[in-house]
Amino acid sequence: MIKSRSSVYIVENDIFENKCGGIRIGTNYSASVIIDGNTIRDHTGPDIFAINSSEMGLTDNVKTEIETMLTKIQFAEERLEYSRTPIITNRNIRRNNNTGVQHPRKAVQIIQTCCSCYRSSFQLKKCSNCGTATYCSKKCQKKHWKKHKHMCKLLHKEYTIQVQMKDTKPVMEPGNVRRFDSSLKGIKDGPKPNPLSTKKFIVKVQSGQEYGCFNPNKMHTLYNRSLTLDIKLSNPELYYLVNECGILAGTALSTKKIFCWASYKCSSAILCIHTDNLPPFQSW
Numbered sequence: 001m002i003k004s005r006s007s008v009y010i011v012e013n014d015i016f017e018n019k020c021g022g023i024r025i026g027t028n029y030s031a032s033v034i035i036d037g038n039t040i041r042d043h044t045g046p047d048i049f050a051i052n053s054s055e056m057g058l059t060d061n062v063k064t065e066i067e068t069m070l071t072k073i074q075f076a077e078e079r080l081e082y083s084r085t086p087i088i089t090n091r092n093i094r095r096n097n098n099t100g101v102q103h104p105r106k107a108v109q110i111i112q113t114c115c116s117c118y119r120s121s122f123q124l125k126k127c128s129n130c131g132t133a134t135y136c137s138k139k140c141q142k143k144h145w146k147k148h149k150h151m152c153k154l155l156h157k158e159y160t161i162q163v164q165m166k167d168t169k170p171v172m173e174p175g176n177v178r179r180f181d182s183s184l185k186g187i188k189d190g191p192k193p194n195p196l197s198t199k200k201f202i203v204k205v206q207s208g209q210e211y212g213c214f215n216p217n218k219m220h221t222l223y224n225r226s227l228t229l230d231i232k233l234s235n236p237e238l239y240y241l242v243n244e245c246g247i248l249a250g251t252a253l254s255t256k257k258i259f260c261w262a263s264y265k266c267s268s269a270i271l272c273i274h275t276d277n278l279p280p281f282q283s284w
């Protein structure tokens with residue numbers, strides 16, 4: 001992750017298997033960035049994502065949007081137009097990236113030690129519920145439960161997060177219009193899921209603000225492509241799912257998003273979010 005004023009030479013590295021992609025470059029003002037001779041491979045996200053590179057080619061209205069935003073904050077003299085374009089040579093090998101989201105069981109690499117004290121032992125016992133987390137003792141397992149309890153459910157092959165619709169809020173107050181980044185394609189189009197049907201449809205779940213501290217009760221936004229559903233909600237299981245399996249969203253540098261299959265239950269009183277099978281990454 002390169003941003004603000006990073007002067008960096010990334011040369012001849014093997015960069016692999018990051019959930020959010022290989023190298024991500026934000027607005028970097030006047031510092032120079034050279035990326036040369038690296039192998040960037042097997043990432044869930046993109047190989048190199050740079051908001052101000054000739055490769056990305058930001059559309060003019062996005063540029064204007066970012067510039068307007070930057071003039072309002074500090075260092076107004078360092079606007080996007082002064083940001084130096086990173087030098088990315090053609091000697092970088094990019095292979096098997098953008099592989100999409102993974103099931104939590106794949107995304108969470110459990111190292112073969114006790115998950116609580118990180119000691120290795122020949123007598124590690126598995127959590128009987130998920131069969132994945134390992135512990136050296138009952139004491140360690142008990143101590144770790146507060147951290148593990150939400151992940152434990154997500155580590156099941158099949159798990160459905162259930163959200164009571166009455167506990168959610170609309171994203172916008174009535175009458176206000178929601179604006180989306182112009183890089184999102186096909187938003188507001190597509191079929192409208194029938195609230196009385198149990199048929200599955202794809203939703204996008206997005207974590208809020210950048211650089212928030214650890215907070216499983218943090219608000220997330222959730223919507224489907226046609227925006228028939230567009231809600232804010234807090235749910236610890238969803239928080240862990242987005243954190244562990246989500247991908248960095250659009251031009252943001254730390255907010256994550258994930259696409260999931262969802263369905264209604266009990267005449268749309270309950271929204272089910274299924275984690276057994278995740279849909280391919282969407283453009284909207």
Ligand SMILES: [Zn+2]
Pocket residue numbers: 114115116117118119135136137140
């Ligand atoms: Zn232990």
Ligand SMILES: [Zn+2]
Pocket residue numbers: 127128129130131132133148151152153155
């Ligand atoms: Zn478990």
